[in-house]
Amino acid sequence: MTFEVRTGGPEGGDPVLLLHGFPQHAGEWDAVTPALHAAGLRTYALDQRGYSPGARPEAVGAYRIPELVADAAAVLDALGVSAAHLVGHDWGAIVAWGLAATHPERVRTLTAVSVPHPAAMGHALATDGRQKAKSAYIALFRMPGTAEKVLLALRGGVLRRLLRGVGDADTVARYAEPMREPGALTAALNWYRAMSGSDMKAVGPVPVPTTFVWSDRDVAIGRTAALACAAHVTGDYRFVALPGVSHWIPDEAPGPLAEAVLARVRGTEEA
Numbered sequence: 576m577t578f579e580v581r582t583g584g585p586e587g588g589d590p591v592l593l594l595h596g597f598p599q600h601a602g603e604w605d606a607v608t609p610a611l612h613a614a615g616l617r618t619y620a621l622d623q624r625g626y627s628p629g630a631r632p633e634a635v636g637a638y639r640i641p642e643l644v645a646d647a648a649a650v651l652d653a654l655g656v657s658a659a660h661l662v663g664h665d666w667g668a669i670v671a672w673g674l675a676a677t678h679p680e681r682v683r684t685l686t687a688v689s690v691p692h693p694a695a696m697g698h699a700l701a702t703d704g705r706q707k708a709k710s711a712y713i714a715l716f717r718m719p720g721t722a723e724k725v726l727l728a729l730r731g732g733v734l735r736r737l738l739r740g741v742g743d744a745d746t747v748a749r750y751a752e753p754m755r756e757p758g759a760l761t762a763a764l765n766w767y768r769a770m771s772g773s774d775m776k777a778v779g780p781v782p783v784p785t786t787f788v789w790s791d792r793d794v795a796i797g798r799t800a801a802l803a804c805a806a807h808v809t810g811d812y813r814f815v816a817l818p819g820v821s822h823w824i825p826d827e828a829p830g831p832l833a834e835a836v837l838a839r840v841r842g843t844e845e846a
Contacts, residue, residue, distance in 0.1 A: 577629030578650055579621040581609050588617035589683075589707060589840070590656045594647065594720075596689070598734065598763050599741075599750045600626050603664065606829035607836070614837050621650055623667070625762030626753075638762075638769035640778070644673040648667070648681060656682070656787020660840050664688040664825055666766055675781045685785040686836045688824050689796055691804035693775040699800035706797045716767040723760050731755050739820040782813040786839040790820035813839065 581601045583590075591611060593604045608618045624630050625638060625714045632638075632793060640774035645672055663671030668690040675682040676784045690696070692761050699706040716722050726734040729806045731751050738747045754760045785808045789801040803811050 576624070576627070576632075576646075578624075578627045578646070579629070580650065580654070581622075582618065583620075584617040585615055586617060588612075588615045589834075590654070590659040591616050591618045591840075592647065592659045592661050593618055593620040594623060594661070594663035594667030594670050595620070595626070595803075596663075596667050597766065598754050598760070599665075600753060601823045602749060603741075603823075605828065607825050607833050610830070610833035611836065614840075614841070619650070619654060619656075619659075621647070623647075623670070625765060628756075628759075631758060631762045635765050638765040638771075639771070640669065640673055640702070642775040643670045643766070644677060647671075647674050648678055649735075651681060658683050660686075660836070662686045662688065662836055665822070666728045669778075672781060673716035673778050675783050675785070676779045679782050680793060682783045683707075683742060683782050684839045685781065686839050687785065687804075688832065689787045689790070689793060689822055690805035691772045691789070691796065691800050692781065693778045694807045695803035696796075696800050697772075697775060698803045699797060703771055703799040706799055709795050709797055712795075713767055713770075715742075716764050716768075719731040719761075719768065721762050724762060727755060733789060734760075738823075741823045743828040746826065781808045782810045784839060784842070786813040786815060786818065786835055788815045788824060788835050790817040790822065790824055790828070792820055793822040795822055813842075 595601055597602045601622045604620045611618055660744050661671045668687040671687055672692050675685045735747050735751045738750050787804045817828050824832050
């Protein structure tokens with residue numbers, strides 16, 4: 576498979592691997608990376624499995640979490656990077672948690688954005704009715720054909736409404752239009768369809784220095800899940816809450832997010 580990677584920053588800078596979420600692409604980091612580049616970091620923003628046209632297998636099972644984690648490690652190998660600072664948003668955060676838990680030697684620091692450790696999500700879903708309600712959309716996304724029909728209705732109007740928190744109409748279209756290409760939305764939804772409780776439970780404690788960034792207006796992730804995250808990190812841990820910000824943190828609050836990433840990177844260097 577061939578993955579598309581956007582690179583930037585000084586060639587000799589410490590590497591940062593950036594993992595996007597649904598239904599976006601590597602472009603969601605464009606407002607975050609300038610501050611990272613100014614700080615001397617080299618960034619690699621990956622269009623993940625299903626989002627890179629050259630890495631779009633048809634089988635649902637090809638989108639299981641172990642496969643997605645293996646992609647991130649393989650891309651680091653291809654780039655010649657032994658270990659990187661890791662930043663992931665939404666589904667990209669789940670991949671980042673998985674890589675940091677299973678291959679901590681490849682991860683210098685972790686900044687997970689919006690989505691907490693899978694075990695924290697499991698705890699919230701089992702104990703918090705509000706989190707169950709917030710996660711109800713997943714049942715639709717797991718329905719083959721039906722989800723595509725709903726999201727692409729009205730020339731993608733439903734999908735655009737889902738993305739309205741990212742910014743103006745042009746920004747929404749930037750993410751929505753690629754999802755209208757043949758096979759693209761199905762591949763992205765296959766991440767949800769391949770998701771299993773056993774794969775989520777297989778993500779163990781994370782030993783690397785970690786920051787979790789959450790926003791209090793996130794429609795998908797509630798406070799119970801956010802606060803439960805700390806119990807699943809054995810390395811140095813920081814929790815950053817952004818008030819008044821929605822789920823789309825990299826687009827809506829790129830400055831505070833970049834500050835959180837840099838604080839994690841610099842704090843680790845100083846230690």
